[in-house]
Amino acid sequence: MTFSAMNRRTLLLLAVLVPILILLGYVALRSGPLAPVPVTTTKVESRALQPALFGIGTVQARYTYSIGPTVAGRVLRLNVHVGDQVKAGQLLGEMDPVDLGQRQSGLDAAMRSAQAQLQQAQAQRDFAASQAERYDQLLAVHGTSKEVADVKRQELRVADTALAAARDALKRAQADAQGVGAQRGNLKLIAPADGLITARDADPGTTVVAGAPVIEMIDPNSLWIDTRFDQLSASSLAAGEAARIVLRSRSGQTLPGSVLRVEPLADAVTEETLAKVRFAQVPKPLPPLGELAEVTVSLPALPARPTLPNASLQHVDGKLGVWRIHADKLEFVPVKVLGSDLEGHVQVDGVKAGERVVVYSQRSLRAGSRFSIVDRIPGVTP
Amino acid sequence: MISLAGRDILHAWGKFVFTGIGLGLLIGVTLTMAGVYRGMIDDAMVLLDNSGADLWVVQKDTQGPYAESSSLYDDTWRGIAAMPGVASAANVTYLTMQVRAVNRSQQRDVRAMVVGVSADGPGTAGWPPYLVAGRQITRSHYEAVADIASGFRLGDTLQIRRNRYTVVGLTRRMVSSNGDPMVFIPLKDAQQAQFLKDNEAILQQRRRTAENPAFNRPGVPGLLDAVIASQSSNNYVNAVLVRIKPGTTANEVAEPIRRWKRLTVFTRAQMEDILVNKLIATAAKQIGMFMVILAMVSAAIVAFIIYTLTMDKIREIAVLKLIGTRNRTIAAMIMQQALALGLIGFAVGKITATFAAPIFPKYVLLLPGDSLKGLAAVIVICALASLIAIRMALKVDPAEAIGG
Numbered sequence: 001m002t003f004s005a006m007n008r009r010t011l012l013l014l015a016v017l018v019p020i021l022i023l024l025g026y027v028a029l030r031s032g033p034l035a036p037v038p039v040t041t042t043k044v045e046s047r048a049l050q051p052a053l054f055g056i057g058t059v060q061a062r063y064t065y066s067i068g069p070t071v072a073g074r075v076l077r078l079n080v081h082v083g084d085q086v087k088a089g090q091l092l093g094e095m096d097p098v099d100l101g102q103r104q105s106g107l108d109a110a111m112r113s114a115q116a117q118l119q120q121a122q123a124q125r126d127f128a129a130s131q132a133e134r135y136d137q138l139l140a141v142h143g144t145s146k147e148v149a150d151v152k153r154q155e156l157r158v159a160d161t162a163l164a165a166a167r168d169a170l171k172r173a174q175a176d177a178q179g180v181g182a183q184r185g186n187l188k189l190i191a192p193a194d195g196l197i198t199a200r201d202a203d204p205g206t207t208v209v210a211g212a213p214v215i216e217m218i219d220p221n222s223l224w225i226d227t228r229f230d231q232l233s234a235s236s237l238a239a240g241e242a243a244r245i246v247l248r249s250r251s252g253q254t255l256p257g258s259v260l261r262v263e264p265l266a267d268a269v270t271e272e273t274l275a276k277v278r279f280a281q282v283p284k285p286l287p288p289l290g291e292l293a294e295v296t297v298s299l300p301a302l303p304a305r306p307t308l309p310n311a312s313l314q315h316v317d318g319k320l321g322v323w324r325i326h327a328d329k330l331e332f333v334p335v336k337v338l339g340s341d342l343e344g345h346v347q348v349d350g351v352k353a354g355e356r357v358v359v360y361s362q363r364s365l366r367a368g369s370r371f372s373i374v375d376r377i378p379g380v381t382p
Numbered sequence: 383m384i385s386l387a388g389r390d391i392l393h394a395w396g397k398f399v400f401t402g403i404g405l406g407l408l409i410g411v412t413l414t415m416a417g418v419y420r421g422m423i424d425d426a427m428v429l430l431d432n433s434g435a436d437l438w439v440v441q442k443d444t445q446g447p448y449a450e451s452s453s454l455y456d457d458t459w460r461g462i463a464a465m466p467g468v469a470s471a472a473n474v475t476y477l478t479m480q481v482r483a484v485n486r487s488q489q490r491d492v493r494a495m496v497v498g499v500s501a502d503g504p505g506t507a508g509w510p511p512y513l514v515a516g517r518q519i520t521r522s523h524y525e526a527v528a529d530i531a532s533g534f535r536l537g538d539t540l541q542i543r544r545n546r547y548t549v550v551g552l553t554r555r556m557v558s559s560n561g562d563p564m565v566f567i568p569l570k571d572a573q574q575a576q577f578l579k580d581n582e583a584i585l586q587q588r589r590r591t592a593e594n595p596a597f598n599r600p601g602v603p604g605l606l607d608a609v610i611a612s613q614s615s616n617n618y619v620n621a622v623l624v625r626i627k628p629g630t631t632a633n634e635v636a637e638p639i640r641r642w643k644r645l646t647v648f649t650r651a652q653m654e655d656i657l658v659n660k661l662i663a664t665a666a667k668q669i670g671m672f673m674v675i676l677a678m679v680s681a682a683i684v685a686f687i688i689y690t691l692t693m694d695k696i697r698e699i700a701v702l703k704l705i706g707t708r709n710r711t712i713a714a715m716i717m718q719q720a721l722a723l724g725l726i727g728f729a730v731g732k733i734t735a736t737f738a739a740p741i742f743p744k745y746v747l748l749l750p751g752d753s754l755k756g757l758a759a760v761i762v763i764c765a766l767a768s769l770i771a772i773r774m775a776l777k778v779d780p781a782e783a784i785g786g
Contacts, residue, residue, distance in 0.1 A: 013395045024729045027736040054521035212603050230501045230522040311513040315505035318628050344517025360514045377514040
């Protein structure tokens with residue numbers, strides 16, 4: 001009885017102690033630095049890659065027109081409002097002529113007066129001409145003295161000169177009047193092309209300086225995206241490449257487009273290459289100018305080469321490379337990146353297709369780290 | 383020869399085992415506390431490890447970018463990259479802020495350290511060195527890689543200031559020195575996020591500028607626009623992360639940058655010093671203090687338990703003495719029991735600490751070295767505590783077995 005009771009107790013004690021010991025062993029080996037690092041792996045594939053370039057830009061118009069007076073003045077009236085469609089040559093508004101009207105009537109009067117003076121000079125000249133002719137005939141029959149005939153000829157020449165002067169005076173008066181007319185015409189604000197009014201910077205009554213815009217308009221069919229690409233990956237950006245445009249206000253919608261030109265001047269401060277991307281078809285309704293747009297440009301496809309996920313790339317001891325699994329051991333293989341796409345694939349030189357490389361790991365890996373290959377790193381929810 | 387200690391343990395095994403488990407929970411708390419302390423230091427260390435840098439170039443006379451704010455022009459890196467011994471230089475920004483996931487049914491709001499990484503691609507200093515899911519950032523805007531501790535998932539949409547970012551990758555143990563999870567976004571977005579005010583503030587600022595006659599001059603059309611544009615751009619970064627060429631030492635490379643670029647440069651050792659001795663010093667001391675007290679309390683409790691266990695048996699010991707058992711045998715029995723208790727306690731403690739560690743919101747790092755030190759301490763404490771008990775046991779009068 002005593003013996004069996006003792007035995008039962010030993011068993012019970014062992015039943016408590018053995019699990020504790022097993023748990024301790026598990027804890028010691030499965031956590032901390034001795035534990036294997038869970039990793040996921042993938043096979044390097046040889047495949048072609050479709051690289052793309054991602055940039056952002058703002059919607060801008062290729063042709064914008066700032067219309068304003070060439071001299072300082074006051075706005076008299078404006079016929080258009082923001083959003084109006086206008087035709088080339090349409091009168092958009094007018095500047096206040098101030099005293100130009102009065103000056104014009106003065107000049108018109110001066111012109112009429114010059115005309116009258118011309119008529120008067122013409123009459124005097126006609127009379128002087130007939131007098132001179134008459135005395136010439138009298139002189140021929142010795143009916144008058146040569147002196148009187150000379151006087152009449154001289155009077156004719158004076159009348160001729162007065163007539164020429166009167167003609168020039170009339171021309172001058174005409175030119176003056178035309179000048180003021182042209183100035184009046186210049187006060188009209190005329191649309192230089194078909195377009196859309198985008199801004200009305202001054203309202204009637206406002207005084208503006210010479211050159212200040214009163215009305216701004218754009219050509220709505222010339223909308224493009226002024227796009228900025230990081231210089232690091234922009235090497236194969238070229239005109240004509242297809243682009244996908246997503247406007248910030250229509251994030252679910254992808255609009256087709258193409259690169260119109262890559263600007264010869266880059267932004268030195270922000271280290272970006274600038275390019276103009278054109279819509280295949282300008283979207284309706286028109287996106288507001290200045291709206292942010294994301295542009296993805298499809299670059300020329302790369303030939304099939306060993307390709308792996310970019311999560312595999314690690315930086316160890318000053319070198320970029322991947323962890324290759326070779327004979328159940330980890331080894332670090334330096335690689336050179338040859339190309340990449342936006343979906344996270346990279347083509348590399350340094351590993352061969354078919355080799356196994358580590359993609360994800362729970363910790364940083366070291367050569368000789370113990371590892372266990374898992375489907376998913378613990379803690380990651382699908 | 384039969385084991386007296388074993389026999390005695392078997393006799394009252396339930397009491398013994400449960401005392402051991404209770405003691406183990408106490409040891410577990412102490413070990414966890416040590417883990418919390420180590421975790422704080424580890425948070426600071428992984429921050430440095432994950433940046434992948436050998437040198438940190440920051441604004442002159444600041445202790446940035448982690449301990450103090452620092453700002454450099456974002457083209458400073460070009461000059462640094464050309465300095466002797468520099469293998470690569472990369473801009474980086476750090477900003478701790480609330481990050482929201484907006485695509486879930488209930489909006490999550492997580493305090494995170496937003497890191498702006500330059501667009502050079504995976505492996506660059508500042509980039510997450512490894513991932514646990516998804517992919518690295520490939521677009522120069524509006525993508526994010528988040529630490530798994532943030533609770534974000536692949537495909538989540540994060541709102542940082544006014545822009546939305548898609549989580550394309552997840553990483554692990556990328557935390558700030560405070561233990562906040564990191565969210566990596568492209569540098570240009572981060573620069574904007576760091577500086578960008580809300581739209582109200584921008585409007586106010588524009589209005590103020592427009593009302594300033596110095597900037598809004600009727601004779602100079604376009605001046606106001608230029609001033610506003612210059613006000614709302616940010617071309618600063620917080621630090622330049624430098625990797626040095628093999629065969630050079632950090633100090634060798636740092637010195638010319640300090641001297642000729644007139645910037646402050648920290649090496650790894652100096653950065654560790656700043657983080658551990660300055661940034662988290664008080665918090666770490668607080669935890670350390672608490673751990674010391676816990677260890678002392680544990681020691682006292684262990685001593686009490688063993689003492690009481692022995693005192694419970696004082697009558698039996700008297701009987702043993704009466705039948706002529708040698709003192710050595712009695713002492714060995716008490717000592718063995720104390721050590722067995724300590725070992726059970728340690729095992730239970732280690733197990734509970736290991737299983738409890740992942741539940742803690744901040745990182746708890748259980749070092750095997752700490753565990754071994756703990757084991758040694760437990761054994762020493764148990765041995766010392768048993769000495770007192772042994773002394774009591776040996777002093778007992780055999781007559782007590784009959785009397786009492």
